[in-house]
Amino acid sequence: MKLRAIALAVLTLAATPAWSAEPIQPIPAFKPKNPAMVELGKKLYFDPRLSKSGFISCNSCHNLSMGGTDNLETSIGHNWQQGPINAPTVLNSSMNMAQFWDGRAKDLKEQAGGPIANPGEMAFTHELAVDVLNSIPAYRAEFKKVFGKDKANIDMVTDAIAAFEETLVTPDSRFDKWLKGDKKALTKTELEGYKLFKDSGCTACHYGPAMGGTSFQKMGLVAAYDTKSKAEGVAGLTGKDADRMKFKVPTLRNIEMTYPYFHDGAVWTLEEAVDIMGRLQLGREYNKDEIARIVAYLKTLTGKQPDFKLPILPPSTNDTPRPKPFE
Amino acid sequence: MKLRAIALAVLTLAATPAWSAEPIQPIPAFKPKNPAMVELGKKLYFDPRLSKSGFISCNSCHNLSMGGTDNLETSIGHNWQQGPINAPTVLNSSMNMAQFWDGRAKDLKEQAGGPIANPGEMAFTHELAVDVLNSIPAYRAEFKKVFGKDKANIDMVTDAIAAFEETLVTPDSRFDKWLKGDKKALTKTELEGYKLFKDSGCTACHYGPAMGGTSFQKMGLVAAYDTKSKAEGVAGLTGKDADRMKFKVPTLRNIEMTYPYFHDGAVWTLEEAVDIMGRLQLGREYNKDEIARIVAYLKTLTGKQPDFKLPILPPSTNDTPRPKPFE
Numbered sequence: 001m002k003l004r005a006i007a008l009a010v011l012t013l014a015a016t017p018a019w020s021a022e023p024i025q026p027i028p029a030f031k032p033k034n035p036a037m038v039e040l041g042k043k044l045y046f047d048p049r050l051s052k053s054g055f056i057s058c059n060s061c062h063n064l065s066m067g068g069t070d071n072l073e074t075s076i077g078h079n080w081q082q083g084p085i086n087a088p089t090v091l092n093s094s095m096n097m098a099q100f101w102d103g104r105a106k107d108l109k110e111q112a113g114g115p116i117a118n119p120g121e122m123a124f125t126h127e128l129a130v131d132v133l134n135s136i137p138a139y140r141a142e143f144k145k146v147f148g149k150d151k152a153n154i155d156m157v158t159d160a161i162a163a164f165e166e167t168l169v170t171p172d173s174r175f176d177k178w179l180k181g182d183k184k185a186l187t188k189t190e191l192e193g194y195k196l197f198k199d200s201g202c203t204a205c206h207y208g209p210a211m212g213g214t215s216f217q218k219m220g221l222v223a224a225y226d227t228k229s230k231a232e233g234v235a236g237l238t239g240k241d242a243d244r245m246k247f248k249v250p251t252l253r254n255i256e257m258t259y260p261y262f263h264d265g266a267v268w269t270l271e272e273a274v275d276i277m278g279r280l281q282l283g284r285e286y287n288k289d290e291i292a293r294i295v296a297y298l299k300t301l302t303g304k305q306p307d308f309k310l311p312i313l314p315p316s317t318n319d320t321p322r323p324k325p326f327e
Numbered sequence: 328m329k330l331r332a333i334a335l336a337v338l339t340l341a342a343t344p345a346w347s348a349e350p351i352q353p354i355p356a357f358k359p360k361n362p363a364m365v366e367l368g369k370k371l372y373f374d375p376r377l378s379k380s381g382f383i384s385c386n387s388c389h390n391l392s393m394g395g396t397d398n399l400e401t402s403i404g405h406n407w408q409q410g411p412i413n414a415p416t417v418l419n420s421s422m423n424m425a426q427f428w429d430g431r432a433k434d435l436k437e438q439a440g441g442p443i444a445n446p447g448e449m450a451f452t453h454e455l456a457v458d459v460l461n462s463i464p465a466y467r468a469e470f471k472k473v474f475g476k477d478k479a480n481i482d483m484v485t486d487a488i489a490a491f492e493e494t495l496v497t498p499d500s501r502f503d504k505w506l507k508g509d510k511k512a513l514t515k516t517e518l519e520g521y522k523l524f525k526d527s528g529c530t531a532c533h534y535g536p537a538m539g540g541t542s543f544q545k546m547g548l549v550a551a552y553d554t555k556s557k558a559e560g561v562a563g564l565t566g567k568d569a570d571r572m573k574f575k576v577p578t579l580r581n582i583e584m585t586y587p588y589f590h591d592g593a594v595w596t597l598e599e600a601v602d603i604m605g606r607l608q609l610g611r612e613y614n615k616d617e618i619a620r621i622v623a624y625l626k627t628l629t630g631k632q633p634d635f636k637l638p639i640l641p642p643s644t645n646d647t648p649r650p651k652p653f654e
Contacts, residue, residue: 048390053399054397054398055387055397063375064637065373065637066375070375070381070382071376072650072652076380076652080406080407082652082653256642257642259642268645268649269645271645306637306639307636308637309634309635309636310391310392310633310635310637312392312632315393315586316398316586318596322595323398325399325407325409
């Protein structure tokens with residue numbers, strides 16, 4: 001009996017991950033179920049022919065060389081239109097409970113269709129985008145292989161883009177190594193930063209593997225956020241006063257790469273972002289030293305970045321509808 | 328003596344490449360002398376922080392997913408300005424005797440500095456671009472490794488971009504395989520197309536490994552070219568009437584991917600391009616069948632496309648000058 005109890009305890013210990021007591025879990029590596037669909041989606045993600053101009057692709061504003069963002073306050077759309085909100089990172093976005101800052105798309109597939117047809121972004125239509133793809137034999141063959149149909153439709157296009165985006169997770173950050181038991185993965189300062197981050201309440205919203213993306217919260221809980229942005233958050237959808245300035249909590253993963261910060265992209269340094277979050281969300285004034293420690297910790301959240309070959313796109317044909325950049 | 332003569336003949340035969348009687352030579356593979364400089368140049372090529380907006384990189388208009396071009400009539404620059412001329416492909420551009428359509432830059436290094444500071448393109452200054460790079464420790468370390476200096480300057484930036492661009496050759500097209508002796512690499516129609524191409528005089532200008540880039544020629548030699556473009560070619564530099572409409576002969580390599588065609592990008596199909604070239608440059612009206620054969624041949628000129636991982640760019644810091652997309 002005694003032996004059995006010991007064996008059980010050992011088994012339980014082995015089954016309990018090192019991070020079980022933490023509010024944040026490591027990002028698991030992702031293995032796609034359908035690699036052919038991922039490859040097709042990757043091409044589509046990089047293909048500016050899904051825009052009216054033939055110039056803007058998903059990767060233009062969610063640039064995978066730059067943390068899955070454009071590192072601009074608000075994005076540049078068709079005809080250099082200024083976007084209304086900061087482009088959120090596509091990295092780890094599969095872990096979001098919903099997409100866009102106001103959560104108006106339920107998943108990556110629904111999100112992917114948005115910018116293509118948004119007159120302020122890619123300014124195309126789903127019909128024309130599909131016409132372009134169906135005019136290109138190499139694309140048609142790839143859609144056939146993946147979906148078994150002779151012609152693509154917008155459902156297949158957004159399915160494939162979403163399948164590619166699901167692969168864009170960033171495991172193996174230094175913090176994740178620490179979570180998994182490598183106690184040397186963080187410096188003393190970084191670890192102090194994590195403790196302060198946790199103890200002062202940041203993990204109330206920034207929890208889980210993505211450290212965000214799992215709730216809507218009011219920006220400016222304790223004090224109002226001073227912004228020039230007209231974005232109203234969830235209230236823009238519900239019309240409810242209670243939803244004003246409620247936004248999806250952004251992920252903190254790869255935060256060193258996804259500047260500038262907040263829905264208006266008005267804040268360019270992590271120091272200022274931490275200071276504002278402390279005062280507006282937690283009612284706490286971090287001193288300079290505390291801010292430095294939290295920032296040091298936040299910089300340990302950069303994980304493995306996208307690691308694949310630049311896709312080569314099949315050329316258009318004589319039948320391909322031509323881009324209209326200046327109309 | 329007899330034996331020696333035979334041995335000499337055998338040796339001569341072995342030393343004579345299969346393509347020695349042809350006006351076109353296969354593109355040799357390229358092995359960079361300085362791989363670290365190439366890696367740095369690749370990052371710079373993809374980095375939109377070399378533009379005022381933080382949105383436009385070399386790859387925006389010379390997109391390596393799309394034959395090293397933007398597949399637009401004329402390019403889109405800062406603030407959606409319409410460019411004056413079609414963006415030539417960067418693929419095999421190291422083989423050009425000079426850069427730009429009018430040859431105003433003597434080499435890739437000199438070319439690389441042009442768009443960065445052109446108000447209609449990236450709209451930045453060399454000084455600000457260098458300031459951005461020097462504010463980023465990971466870039467500084469890479470410049471130090473490659474150039475041995477603590478700070479980057481514009482000379483190093485354009486050296487590195489040019490070193491990367493030199494690697495962008497496209498060997499191993501089907502036509503090159505044929506040139507090297509693989510007689511099954513082309514179909515009967517494609518080979519007929521090549522013979523017609525050669526016999527009717529196209530190789531007077533489109534010769535050498537790149538099939539172009541080695542001379543300036545008047546666009547509209549036999550009859551005038553009808554265009555809306557205001558580009559005057561070499562005359563824009565020399566002011567000489569004799570240089571009006573003289574442009575660098577473009578490479579025909581990867582021509583299936585580098586549409587639309589000519590300096591004004593007004594022609595979208597190879598059929599029309601071949602027809603125009605025949606009438607305007609050679610004084611010859613190809614019939615439909617001849618055009619089809621030449622086009623079939625031209626499509627065998629697509630070689631090995633760029634084959635590398637998407638570069639991941641080091642993030643900006645608190646000291647990095649911020650992009651100004653809407654100024």
